[in-house]
Amino acid sequence: MLEASALRAANHRVEEAPAPLPAAERNPLVVRGLVFETPRQRIIDGVDLELPDNRLTVLMGPNGAGKSVLLRLLHGLLTPSAGTILWNGKPPDGRTRRSQAMVFQAPVLLRRSVLSNLRFALGLRGLGCSRREMLSLLGMLGLEPLADRPARLLSGGEQQRLCLARALALRPEVLLLDEPCANLDPASVLMIEEALMKARAAGTKIILVTHDLFQARRVAERIVFLHRGRIAEISPAESFFDTAGSPEARSYMEGRILV
Amino acid sequence: MFKKLTTAFATLALAWSLQAGEPSSAADRFIIVQSTTSTQNSGLFDVLLPKFTEETGIEVRVIAVGTGQAIKNATNGDGDVLFVHAKPSEEKFVADGWGVKRFDVMYNDFVIVGPKADPAGIKGSSDADAALKKIAEAKAPFASRGDDSGTHKKELSLWKAAGVDVKAASGDWYRETGSGMGATLNAAAGMGAYALTDRATWISFKNKGDLAIVTEGDDQLFNQYGVILVNPEKHAAVKAEEGQLFIDWLIGPEGQKAIADYRIEGQQLFFPNAHKETN
Amino acid sequence: MQDFGAAFGLAFHLLAGMDAELVEIVGLSLRVTFAAVFVSCAIGLPLGALLAVSRFPGRQVLVVLFNTLMGLPPVVVGLLVYMMLSNAGPLGVLRLLYTPSAMIIAQAILVTPIIIALSRQVIEDLNNEYSEQFRSLVVPFPRAIAALLWDARFTLVTVALAGFGRAVAEVGAVIIVGGNINHVTRVMTTAIALETSKGDLALALALGLVLLIIALGVNIAAQLLKSTARRRAYA
Ligand SMILES: Nc1ncnc2c1ncn2[C@@H]1O[C@H](COP(=O)(O)OP(=O)(O)O)[C@@H](O)[C@H]1O
Numbered sequence A: 001m002l003e004a005s006a007l008r009a010a011n012h013r014v015e016e017a018p019a020p021l022p023a024a025e026r027n028p029l030v031v032r033g034l035v036f037e038t039p040r041q042r043i044i045d046g047v048d049l050e051l052p053d054n055r056l057t058v059l060m061g062p063n064g065a066g067k068s069v070l071l072r073l074l075h076g077l078l079t080p081s082a083g084t085i086l087w088n089g090k091p092p093d094g095r096t097r098r099s100q101a102m103v104f105q106a107p108v109l110l111r112r113s114v115l116s117n118l119r120f121a122l123g124l125r126g127l128g129c130s131r132r133e134m135l136s137l138l139g140m141l142g143l144e145p146l147a148d149r150p151a152r153l154l155s156g157g158e159q160q161r162l163c164l165a166r167a168l169a170l171r172p173e174v175l176l177l178d179e180p181c182a183n184l185d186p187a188s189v190l191m192i193e194e195a196l197m198k199a200r201a202a203g204t205k206i207i208l209v210t211h212d213l214f215q216a217r218r219v220a221e222r223i224v225f226l227h228r229g230r231i232a233e234i235s236p237a238e239s240f241f242d243t244a245g246s247p248e249a250r251s252y253m254e255g256r257i258l259v
Numbered sequence B: 001m002f003k004k005l006t007t008a009f010a011t012l013a014l015a016w017s018l019q020a021g022e023p024s025s026a027a028d029r030f031i032i033v034q035s036t037t038s039t040q041n042s043g044l045f046d047v048l049l050p051k052f053t054e055e056t057g058i059e060v061r062v063i064a065v066g067t068g069q070a071i072k073n074a075t076n077g078d079g080d081v082l083f084v085h086a087k088p089s090e091e092k093f094v095a096d097g098w099g100v101k102r103f104d105v106m107y108n109d110f111v112i113v114g115p116k117a118d119p120a121g122i123k124g125s126s127d128a129d130a131a132l133k134k135i136a137e138a139k140a141p142f143a144s145r146g147d148d149s150g151t152h153k154k155e156l157s158l159w160k161a162a163g164v165d166v167k168a169a170s171g172d173w174y175r176e177t178g179s180g181m182g183a184t185l186n187a188a189a190g191m192g193a194y195a196l197t198d199r200a201t202w203i204s205f206k207n208k209g210d211l212a213i214v215t216e217g218d219d220q221l222f223n224q225y226g227v228i229l230v231n232p233e234k235h236a237a238v239k240a241e242e243g244q245l246f247i248d249w250l251i252g253p254e255g256q257k258a259i260a261d262y263r264i265e266g267q268q269l270f271f272p273n274a275h276k277e278t279n
Numbered sequence C: 001m002q003d004f005g006a007a008f009g010l011a012f013h014l015l016a017g018m019d020a021e022l023v024e025i026v027g028l029s030l031r032v033t034f035a036a037v038f039v040s041c042a043i044g045l046p047l048g049a050l051l052a053v054s055r056f057p058g059r060q061v062l063v064v065l066f067n068t069l070m071g072l073p074p075v076v077v078g079l080l081v082y083m084m085l086s087n088a089g090p091l092g093v094l095r096l097l098y099t100p101s102a103m104i105i106a107q108a109i110l111v112t113p114i115i116i117a118l119s120r121q122v123i124e125d126l127n128n129e130y131s132e133q134f135r136s137l138v139v140p141f142p143r144a145i146a147a148l149l150w151d152a153r154f155t156l157v158t159v160a161l162a163g164f165g166r167a168v169a170e171v172g173a174v175i176i177v178g179g180n181i182n183h184v185t186r187v188m189t190t191a192i193a194l195e196t197s198k199g200d201l202a203l204a205l206a207l208g209l210v211l212l213i214i215a216l217g218v219n220i221a222a223q224l225l226k227s228t229a230r231r232r233a234y235a
């Protein structure tokens, strides 16, 4: 029930304030023949992908499909076995990573206070940030009262929100999110989605991994469906949910709905 | 607040520690005397040195090791004065040019100690040769220093004079501890063995256990101490002036009297005999 | 063995009486050991972190080497330091032999491999957790090292305590390079060795108990500090 109302609220907002897409599309992503394999297993098996605009892309697929590995490859944390990834025509490296931010599936936080975690990340980019600015950013994700608490003593959901706050604080051009809302209560999910929509409106290119179909419906503008390391389908969000073209995506969604 | 307190405390502790590099008794003038455990352990230095320091303002820092190591250290220039008891080695030290001149200071004597049960039957003997022969015949355990110290050298010369080949018995009844006099006496007390020791160490030794003197009074058991200034021509760092002052004081009337006056439980440990200059 | 009972009584007596000579010896013991541990940490923690984080050929060899050096025999270290600092040695001009400085050097040599080897392990574990996030954030190498050391600080206190334990209980090296000079370089362990060689086993044992109590005190203090700081600050 909660999810349904949240859905309506989110949709409403999106309609009200349609994100102005920048005229010059920044950070077009082009992936060609991408393969990542270990001696035991081919995890990414020939992915071709083009994300030319700043639409919010949701990456879906069953467990073990290779979503996390694909995000790492895009971010330049893993080296492809074959194929190319080009951000603005350049393969990912330290420089492209500096203009991106990634939120990992399992939160990694420094053994310091919540604020210090933000300060550390900001210091890396030479971004000065007053305590008040940081607090307002934390406030957006409902973390303001926890500002001086040890980050590692926060609950799982709070840690995930802090990771997102840290990523947003860097004002990245590209935001890669690996299941940031797993294990979150509905209110937290709403907060995260609002923060994402805000970043999206500011022109940030977002790739979001989620298993939550409702969430995907709420925020996605484009769906990429990954199955066993291959792309089964790329569709605009509306058509995906109405008439998913690929049998993989259909059975995935049926499985989800039936459970 | 807590953080500040901790930081302040840590800083203080650190400053205090790092100053350890500076010796606390900051006497500007001091000499280093390479000496033996017997003089140190007997407590003689504890009464002797303060008197000298009081008169001259020179602090004396004693390194107490085996005579062999003391001579080696002095050869390396790690000391200003050598004060040991192995006359042949001392004479060689001077002859090789490492020392300036050797002076007799004092003597005492060695004694053979053993368990009260006396398995070799040598109690009351004053003939070291005969006593050692009997120990060898009885294969009674004997604890040797085995560390190239003055006492060890003396012991080996005694075995040689007695015509006993201890090398063959090593590990059997002849047990080389490879450590100082105290440790060797501790071992002897522990395993009921005979041992050769200087009388001063023996008198002041606290862990006698079952051990008692069994042989004493042989001329061969005479134990002469000598003092030598390390040659400043070999090692420029040697404090020749202060070192010589110490030697002069030691063999002078005041030092000699202080040595004669030192007693433990009424027993005189060392007998001054300077002025019979040798070498 | 009546020495045992006597030793406990004597230890209590020594502690209760705050015997001036004992205070001096204990003080020097602590100062020399603290200084040595500090020097070792200043050298060993960055090296340990560097070894944990960087990948280069021969790294594995270095890891094994430092693990092995944790077992350095003190007497050998004492001998090496003696040979370096001796007037006949290359560093004789420094006139450090038979001073507390020489003892600090010898102990630091003994403790540094412990700090390197243990901190390497601690930092490596933490780095396994942080490294991907750090690569994502593009943390410069020196910043990463500093952050790892800072975030591991509570565990590193335990590493420093291991070094402290080794140093404070060590006799073989300090007696050679310090010379056990009364009022100058006599510390707890060399005093214990001396009393043992005098056959005063009860006093030696009592001093040993005092040493143990002091080590206990240091460990309790560090533990309290650690848990309080951790509770107050960070997990
Ligand atoms: N570093 C790695 N080494 C080897 N196998 C991996 C590694 N990371 C992931 N895998 C494997 O790759 C597959 C895809 O993993 P992942 O991308 O995490 O799946 P998901 O789509 O659920 O995020 C899984 O079978 C996983 O076991």
Ligand SMILES: [Mg+2]
Pocket: A067, A068, A069, A105, A178
């Ligand atoms: Mg995943």
